[in-house]
Amino acid sequence: MSTQKPRFRVFSFALQGLLYIFLYAPIFVMAAFSFNNSKSRSVWTGFTLKWYGELFRDRAILEALVVTLSVAIIASLAATIIGTAAALGIHRMRKKTRDVVMTVNNIPVVNPDILTGVSFMLLFVAITTFLRTLGADISLGYWSLLLAHITFNIPYIILSVMPKLRQMNKHTLEAALDLGATPFQGFRKVILPEIMPGVVSGMMIAFTMSIDDFVISYFTSGSSVQTLSVAVYAMTRKRINPEINALSTIMFVSVMLLLVIINVIQAKDKNKEKKF
């Protein structure tokens, strides 16, 4: 693979470069406007850092940030575990059953967010009403938000793990079991490494969906918590508060820094390995 022709390399980098420009142009525009003196997103009135200052005094936005991140992390991890397990089971089903289950799995993905949100809310309201008759003082909040996120993430995990399972050579597992591996060992040593790229990309998708979601969070978060996207959407009544631009810019820069650090560490590890 490393023996690619130079022409291919140029072509490949050109394509990737164009894609990155497309993906990142709006983000740089957004970052630029976080330094804009006015609240406008179309008129530049001068450079300022005031939004960054105000951001750190804004309790509501910071709390929303904590809620968003914690829900996204917990929900994507839980969904990954449940979803991968489900994909394994679905993969072993007979084809007819599998098709049915996969179609059922796709329904939540197909469903407009707004319907998923409304249905979740109705369900949670019914549950809380029932629990209240038993004497518990409970209303929608962090728990319902989290449950909804875990649930709507699961289908994405299954969707991204299934192609990997389909491509997997099923005889490897049989061979491992024949050679005396326990089913768990078989899973850990044979299946998991094979499907890992699917699991990881599924988890990334799930995490991203969680961070990005607005509608479902809006319906399920009740009156005590809110996520960033709910806060942003409410702001659009007037204008996007540049504090949010500032926060997003900080998030973006820190994610990028983190990635660079990870890459540098990995590169160092590689070098060490080479020396041995």
Next chain:
Amino acid sequence: MKKFSKCLALTLATAASLSLVSSCQPAEVVNVFNWGEYIDEDLNAEFTKQTGIVVNYKTYTTNEMLYSTMKSGGASYDVIIPSDYMVARMIEEDMLLPLDFTNIPNYNDIDPSKKGLLYDPDNEYSVPYTWGIVGLIYDASTTSEAPDSWTALFDKQYAGNILMFDNPRDAFAIALAVLGYGLNTTNESEIREAYALLKEQRPLVQAYVMDQVFDKMGGGEAVVAPYYVGDYFLMREDNPNLGVVIPKETTNTFVDAMCIPKSAKNKTAAEQYINFMCSTDSGYRNAIAVGYSTPLVSVYEKLKANDELEDICYPDDETMARLEVFINLPPETRKLYDELWAELMIDN
């Protein structure tokens, strides 16, 4: 594999600590549900400092969003701030609690002209928060002469440069005003006539907007747009060429009022909060931050004394007499509005 499990442990730990931080809730809380960017945010902290009650503050975008949230039963708020016609609808559907005005002494400061309005005739359920007028905003650098009538929004010379309200009540009100009908008409043929006018206008419209009007007018993307006069001052900061008029026909004047919904858990704290918002200091700070007209007499006097009063926000009695307040329409008319609006929007 090892690295992966390390990562996993790390993220789990982070998640756990994050959720701990987010789940600690203090003792007494008042849950407030207000429009986005409709308050001087420091006031909530101020309230907590004065009373020890923590304000849990969330925001919504439209009256309809507020309505469906309350209707669904998923949330329990102590204070909500619907607009006039939505107050009426909520009263009609028995969604609000009557207020105990002995707990809201500052109510006395409310301008008598803002009491006993059509949406809450007996002053039982609501305390005005702000009020305002719908005006016509135009870009003087691209119009030959300042428009003074809603007909500018239907004028072919501005084709492609017209912004229009993205909600049925406000949009129909403009068409009805042009046709010379009352804004609260329940006459089906009048409403259908207004619909025909809006449909005719559709090809001329650049975009149907609510909040995006700030950036579009501020950035010189469009020439004429209807919007709430209080918001004009924010737009003018970006584009000094902008002007605003109260059109010669009629227009809507609205009141956003604080109410306590039936689902409220802490009514006393809610009344304390409402009273706090009606104090001269809070009202003044809100008027400066939000730009809408204040219903509080003492705040009006203070603004006047400081020479911070924008005349267009407080028109003279003669103009005020011309303006109309929305009332809650009967269900059949609401349904007609909804149907016609959907039809208008679908028409691609």
Next chain:
Amino acid sequence: MFAASFRLAFYATAICLLISYPIAYVVSRETPQVQSVFMVLLMVPMWINFLLRTYAWMSILENNGLLNKLLVLLGIGKVSIINTEAAVALGMVYNYLPFMLLPILTVLQKLDRSLLEASSDLGANGVRTFLRVVFPLSLPGVLSGVTMVFVPSVSTFVISKLLGGGKTLLLGDLIEMQFLGNAYNPYIGSAVSIVMMLIVLVCMFVMNKFGDGGEETSMF
């Protein structure tokens, strides 16, 4: 209305596929490091709230926006994109492109190199190898990508409001309008949703049929 939604979703899906496949293909032949960097760079933009990114697109595409300022500087002259269907389609492509790229890339990465060698050993040229070996083997990824782009495109609601100026109303907008928006009527909203779900289910059924063919090819 239905037609507009499906047409735009179809365009968006087709454009996503056309952009994604070549990129996924070249990236799958890069070193693992480049690939993992690519995957991450693809996802990072989505960690920024999509409303904020769509707002940024408004700043770029508007008549006096950044793109037009750039074009005027280059002497090309203005284009008007904002408030058109093209702008809505662009918004969809922008938001959902990663959902197409990731599954295709995942499948292509797993492709058994020896099959390609076998194919060329047996005398197939590059194009033929691609058409007869690579593409059929990557179909599961393509299908999962198509599902993951088409479905949210059909049901999206904010994008058309912001980039299409509210003039290109889509199914998602209609549903939103009935539940949360300006024409409250959850019954019509539910009816529209059910009809839409049925149509999408039919689409999925067709894709499933088609997809099974792909699965069988991959067994050989």
